[in-house]
Amino acid sequence: xxxxTKGKLRSKLPQLQQAxxxxxxxxxxxxxxxxxxxxxxxDEALKQC
Numbered sequence: 723x724x725x726x727t728k729g730k731l732r733s734k735l736p737q738l739q740q741a742x743x744x745x746x747x748x749x750x751x752x753x754x755x756x757x758x759x760x761x762x763x764x765d766e767a768l769k770q771c
Contacts (some may be wrong), residue, residue, distance in 0.1 A: 727738060746754070
């Protein structure tokens with residue numbers, strides 16, 4: 723995935739590769755799930771508008 727980068731992000735390839743190989747802990751999964759639920763809520767609100 724890191725090889726698909728373009729522009730300014732390309733110069734940060736080592737940091738991006740390291741980030742992609744990291745682990746997600748339970749509290750981070752919880753926060754990500756909350757954020758995704760909020761995005762879903764906002765998408766639905768936009769559809770209703």
